[in-house]
Amino acid sequence: MHYRPGFRAATLASNTSTSSLYPASSAGFFSPTNGLLLLLLALAYFPLYYDLGRHPIQLWDESRQAVNAVEMLRSGNWLVTHFEGQPDLWNTKPPLLIWLQALSLYFFGFSELAVRLPTALATGGTILIVYFFAARTLRRPLVGFLAGLVLVTSLGYVRLHVARTGDYDALLTFFQTLLWSSLYRYLVAGRKREAALLAVAITGAILTKGVAGVLGLPALFVYVLYRRRLGWLLRQPSFYMAAGSTVLIVAGYYGLREWAAAGYWAAVQQNELGGRFDTVLSGHQHPSDYYILAMQELRFTPWHWVLLPTLVLAWSQSRRPLQHAVVLLALFSIVWLVVISNAQTKLEWYDAPVYPALSLLVGLGLWWLGRAVVLTYFATPHSKWLGASALLIFVFYAPYQRVLEQIREYRYSDYGLGPNARIGSYLRQLHHDQPLADSLQVLYPGGYDARLTYYQLTSTQRFQKHVTIISPGAQKTLRPRQVVVVCDPNEALRLDSLYQTVPLHSAENCNTLLILRSR
Numbered sequence: 269m270h271y272r273p274g275f276r277a278a279t280l281a282s283n284t285s286t287s288s289l290y291p292a293s294s295a296g297f298f299s300p301t302n303g304l305l306l307l308l309l310a311l312a313y314f315p316l317y318y319d320l321g322r323h324p325i326q327l328w329d330e331s332r333q334a335v336n337a338v339e340m341l342r343s344g345n346w347l348v349t350h351f352e353g354q355p356d357l358w359n360t361k362p363p364l365l366i367w368l369q370a371l372s373l374y375f376f377g378f379s380e381l382a383v384r385l386p387t388a389l390a391t392g393g394t395i396l397i398v399y400f401f402a403a404r405t406l407r408r409p410l411v412g413f414l415a416g417l418v419l420v421t422s423l424g425y426v427r428l429h430v431a432r433t434g435d436y437d438a439l440l441t442f443f444q445t446l447l448w449s450s451l452y453r454y455l456v457a458g459r460k461r462e463a464a465l466l467a468v469a470i471t472g473a474i475l476t477k478g479v480a481g482v483l484g485l486p487a488l489f490v491y492v493l494y495r496r497r498l499g500w501l502l503r504q505p506s507f508y509m510a511a512g513s514t515v516l517i518v519a520g521y522y523g524l525r526e527w528a529a530a531g532y533w534a535a536v537q538q539n540e541l542g543g544r545f546d547t548v549l550s551g552h553q554h555p556s557d558y559y560i561l562a563m564q565e566l567r568f569t570p571w572h573w574v575l576l577p578t579l580v581l582a583w584s585q586s587r588r589p590l591q592h593a594v595v596l597l598a599l600f601s602i603v604w605l606v607v608i609s610n611a612q613t614k615l616e617w618y619d620a621p622v623y624p625a626l627s628l629l630v631g632l633g634l635w636w637l638g639r640a641v642v643l644t645y646f647a648t649p650h651s652k653w654l655g656a657s658a659l660l661i662f663v664f665y666a667p668y669q670r671v672l673e674q675i676r677e678y679r680y681s682d683y684g685l686g687p688n689a690r691i692g693s694y695l696r697q698l699h700h701d702q703p704l705a706d707s708l709q710v711l712y713p714g715g716y717d718a719r720l721t722y723y724q725l726t727s728t729q730r731f732q733k734h735v736t737i738i739s740p741g742a743q744k745t746l747r748p749r750q751v752v753v754v755c756d757p758n759e760a761l762r763l764d765s766l767y768q769t770v771p772l773h774s775a776e777n778c779n780t781l782l783i784l785r786s787r
Contacts, residue, residue: 301403304413308399309392315420315671316391316431321381323432323678324692324719330433331718332359334383337369338725346370348529352721357535362521364475365439378726380692383434390442391431395419397442398624401449402631405456406593415624415631421667423674424567425623429616432678436477437620443473444484444621448600451488452593455497463506471514475521479540484621487603491596554614559605562616568623570667571630578633594632597625634663687755687777688712692723694755694778699731702773705780707734709746711754711763714739752781 325331336349336356340363349356349363368386376382395416402412419425430437447469454462473481492498501507526533564572582594601622608618638659646655691710698705708727712720720737727735738746740759743766746752752769754760755778763769766787773780 301409304409305399308395308413308416312395312416312420315426317388319675319679320384320388320432321379324690325380325383325722326428326433327717327719329429329435331722333366333369333434334722335718335725336366337373338722340366341370341373347524355529357531360532360536360539361436361478362475364472365436369434378730387431387434387438390438394442394445394624397445397449398628402628405453406589408635411631411635414634415628417664418571418630419624419627421664421671422568422571422623422627423671424563424619426671430620437617440473440477440480441621441624443469443476443481445624447473447484448488448596448625452596455492455495458504460506463510467510467513471517474518478536483604483607484600487600491599494595495592553612556609558614559609559619568626574630574633577637578629581633581636594629597629601625687757690776690778691755692719694776695723695727695731697775698773698780699733702780705751705772706732707751709736709738709750709752711738711743711752711759713756713759746783748783748785750783752783754779754781
């Protein structure tokens with residue numbers, strides 16, 4: 269007769285060897301550890317990369333950064349970002365993302381996918397950091413596998429403006445994840461390699477999103493105090509080399525940028541050093557519990573239910589490294605959320621960097637709970653494997669399906685931006701269906717729209733079409749035989765009242781018309 273431990277005993281016995289189910293170490297390419305990683309990457313493909321280049325460039329941040337990258341590439345000025353030919357003092361963040369996007373556009377051409385390639389690399393890198401932190405540092409590969417699945421099924425991470433568009437937040441999240449994982453290892457081993465990674469992480473985070481790059485440092489300082497390693501840290505030459513190199517690079521960039529185009533530092537002070545923290549951007553004022561409620565209701569459901577059991581179970585474990593990891597992950601997440609919750613401006617994607625840490629916490633909790641279930645209710649090795657597989661499917665099927673449904677919805681959504689949201693994908697289809705229409709007049713109702721600026725800049729090289737943006741007041745300047753693209757139905761009606769036209773092409777809610785004569 270097989271002995272079956274009670275559920276509580278199985279939960280507490282995390283030190284008991286269960287290598288047949290949960291390998292802690294491995295060797296060779298075909299090891300279980302690498303097998304779990306390959307399976308994780310395969311499952312992560314669809315949430316992170318499927319249809320990544322299909323939906324058009326988004327208004328506000330992504331489109332403005334795309335314009336910055338195109339103008340940087342064409343002007344050859346890799347220090348000062350420009351928008352419509354002028355130094356960009358509205359987007360004052362450092363240009364690391366813009367550099368990466370410009371390089372991507374140079375090597376792969378002007379496309380939505382090229383703009384988002386740095387995001388794709390950042391999300392893939394974040395998955396690898398999370399997995400290897402669990403597999404190699406904590407010696408729990410299955411925890412890394414579970415954490416990776418939690419991350420790619422979290423709607424707060426796999427969404428527009430984070431993992432699915434060419435914005436700052438996926439790259440910032442990558443560097444923040446590298447930061448706390450490197451600090452953990454540095455305090456354990458004290459190796460120069462980890463100090464160098466700390467420098468890369470904090471420097472990369474600041475050069476990605478300015479002051480947001482340092483928001484994780486208070487939590488890491490508290491963790492150092494918790495570990496009673498502050499005195500040791502202050503005696504390490506490698507720590508001072510890392511800190512000095514970060515200060516030198518960051519200060520050097522800001523100094524050179526101000527020297528190249530005066531007024532930049534004043535704009536940074538206004539926009540970043542107190543601007544969004546002390547004042548409210550229009551439409552982005554929310555209560556202090558905004559991020560917590562959003563996680564509970566949508567962005568981190570159902571995984572938020574596992575967080576409290578994880579914290580409780582952590583203190584019942586005899587392995588101190590796991591407890592230290594839980595403290596670090598919890599501190600980072602809590603402090604980050606406290607800081608952004610006290611800012612006056614609360615944008616939806618400001619919580620993006622906490623999802624890898626929260627996912628690892630949930631991965632640990634699922635591992636402890638799942639292991640207890642398997643050891644309690646399944647006796648033979650074969651039944652344990654079947655039970656573990658069934659639990660995995662039961663837990664992840666619905667969240668995975670929900671993420672895929674959201675991605676499919678992106679195909680048909682106007683993203684709340686109105687009829688002109690589809691102009692980018694329409695121009696791509698128009699080039700395929702009507703390649704001879706080489707000069708286009710695009711009617712636009714007016715106002716700021718960096719999407720149209722991006723497509724106007726890139727259409728000549730990408731679609732072999734010259735695009736001119738026509739405002740409503742300039743419709744009367746159109747001439748016979750000009751080809752007009754109109755997506756707004758109100759503008760289409762006004763155009764029809766002024767001219768006799770012939771339809772050439774129609775798709776998405778956009779129409780291409782040939783002007784014959786005035787009415």
